[in-house]
Amino acid sequence: MSTKAAALEVSVEAGNGRDGAWLDDDGRPRRTGTVWTASAHIITAVIGSGVLSLAWAIAQLGWAAGPAVMLLFAFVIYYTSTLLAECYRSGGDPVAGKRNYTYMDAVRASLGGAKVRLCGAIQYANLFGVAIGYTIAASISMLAIKRADCFHAKGHRNPCRSSSNPYMILFGVAEVVFSQIPDFDQIWWLSIVAAVMSFTYSAIGLALGVMQTVANGGFRGSLTGVAVGAGVTSAQKIFRSLQAFGNIAFAYSYAIILIEIQDTIKAPPPSEAKVMKKATMISVATTTVFYMLCGCMGYAAFGDDAPDNLLTGFGFYEPFWLLDIANAAIVVHLVGAYQVFCQPLFAFVEKWAAATWPDSAFISREVRLGPFVLSVFRLTWRTAFVALTTVTAMLLPFFGDVVGLLGAVSFWPLTVYFPVEMYIVQHGVRRGSTRWACLQTLSAACLFVSVAAAAGSIADVIDALKVYRPFSG
Template sequence: MSSEMHNLSSLSITRGRYIDDGKHDDDGQLKRTGMQTLSCSSSCKFPFVLTVFVLHVGTWQHASAHIITTVIGSGVLSLSWCFAQMGWIPGVSTLLFFCVISLFTSILLTDSYRSPDPVFGTRNSTYMNAVKATLGMQQYKLCGIAQMGVLVGITIGYTTTTAISMAAIYKSICFHQHGHHADCHVSNNPLMIIFAIIEIILSQVPNFHELSPLSVIAAIMSFMYSTTGIVLSIAKIAGNGVGKTSLTGIPIGNNGLTAMEKMWRVLSAIGDIAFAFSFSFVLIEIQDTLKSSPPENKSMKKAATVGIFVCSMFYMMCGVLGYAAFGNDAPGNFLTGFGFFDPFWLVALANLCVVIHLLGAYQIIAQPIFGFMEEWARKRWPENRVIRKHYTMGSLEFSLFRLIGRTTYVVVMTIIAMLFPFFNDFVGLIGACTFWPLSVYFPIQMYIAQFNIPRLSCAWICLQLITVACFIVSLVAAIGSTRGLVKSVTTFKPFQSVS
């Protein structure tokens, strides 16, 4: 982007002004036309001809793909374990609760993309900007702490989950080649490093607007591994019958399970389910990829409804069928619970889909972090040439600051993942921390402020009751997950994670 374009964009965002030249939206950015062209010039060093690929973007369908890519992630892998801790009735009820709340607050949040008017107001290109425009600077700072903390946590969780799935692929092939009694254990650390190297390359994609092809691929992968897990569950049930299940999950006394340990596990499971529905913290960023006609809030409401409905349907099938297949012995990652033997290729394929999906989901989660870091640096050192300078290599735009900053971030997150590779407790804690502030509190408070809901009115009281109830749910889930994480840390040796 040239300096002139950057200045125009900055003026448009801060003052709501733009040049009506037919090429730019009212925020100074190029119009979201709904078309994105990916091409390769004749200088591309490929043994085949890469033809021009035209992709329709900027529509609610692609926003749905972004949502599905973000929502159906590593959270789906732990749902059968959650059902085992909670049982049929609490498990199904909890999943439906988070589904309804996520849809309700997401619909409220879509109206905060423009302010003060949800259709004709000024664009807010990020979640944090929407909070600042509607609730003020103090709430903006709190939102920044919550959003950045959660996004950082999720990128760490994705690194751990990808290593587990990559290890599962290796073990499936190893057992097939060397027999069921072979020693096929593998260290997770080299796998995390491989994942980090790929993410460093992908992180050079400038922003959300360039991620649509990656998002579509990732969404397809999420469907594939979720469907594979469902098919394997059905096959296991057909072959071995329904596992030992109950209405309230693993009974107290089973394998020495105490009432206190049962409670901690249930609380951790609630956090896991909350994590499975986490995406509100990037909803505004996804909405910013939509073209302005029809109005973005109208398109985003449709995208959120479709995306959450599809995700909930898959979640319910994965949780119910996974619990039915494994019973109270359901593993933390239900794809690895099917063993690494026959059909080894199907288990390996499912885990490969997890890896590909998380490669894309990592970028969708990390983009707000990258954008925040780079915008802060531009404001802090406005004349610094390393920060401002962009280079062109053929059709690619290159930034030295982007390369250094984003590479450093990926490396640091990978090191932390090596130190704390605890899947269930970690995602539970992230989910608990994400759910209330970013998925409930800020969307509801922005809606109240934007539409001037009278204090102590019926609508105001109902919205505040939802806020309080969800806060209590998040608090107890966070306590349970923290306790499990502390327990795991006391028995784990850093950098020695093995699958």
């Protein structure tokens, strides 16, 4: 009997015996997630260090368009997330329908065919890109701690140059350790710690923005943002505005892991969809408040000169210890966010390997180290994955621009198109009806945004390539 068949038999027998209380309706260990753990996962995924670049984004768009775009996309993300949450169970029954464990499973159940492969390619390529982007972002914050201390000791005119490569390696080592956590359901504590850290550095960025605004004697900036002239060409204004539009839109995006988060929620009542919708409402509302405060106060403090990162761009130099705390919080947050995004990718590869080689001792073998049980395959493959993302980050330190491009490409299909199409199929929305027309209009508008943001990101990548030096740090 194969390992897979034996595991299935054990699950069935357990479900029929006294251990049935510890299993869900699908024979898997009982899920324990709540609206609060789901909210923590979402906030960890959404409030990345990108929140600190929103001041720059608003500077490109100005006081009129910046906050308006932020509110618009908060609504879009919330709405499409509620559509996607209803796709967790198939068959039209929100309580007893068949579970979809991953985003790809949901697409397979509702749409099938080539769309499943397209979804998987976009989703996992984006997750890989995010892992590289987070490695770069964490190293920048670690380097900023060293530079802040250097500026304090030697003065602000000292270049205080240093390489980020050692910090990328340090971050990679930490991720190798945390990547051995078996599955998504067991990283809830890491998500809560990461969510607390995101509030910490966002609050510090906000406080520093308020202090700078008070010191300036009022708000800076204009209704239309950075003006053409004084070193900014018309083309640069257009491309930067498109990139800013994209930055705000993608700052909210977490659809690629929504189904995986929903699969951690304990069984009904209430239904997982209701719990997920509530968690989405809490999370999107919370992140929007923080985004508005940090972005707007950062722009108010620096106006058109807002740095692309409030805490690492050194718009602020003092108090240096507060900058150290904020950047340390960013690093801790990114350690957790890396896991939130990569666990679905880890699970996909391990599930595929187990199905492809069910009798392989390498795949199934486990080693006990004191109280810990490690899977040999999990240790090997996840370590190799982290090593690959770390080396790529060192090789392409401007890869954040490429990640922005990946985000632009993935925003429309994963956040809007697939949720809308799956909702139409599951709820039998009649083609040509008013609801169908509204959903398709929303999808078309978001496609336009994705294409425009991709154009802005490509322009940034081209600029970065002009001064590219491998392993430059």
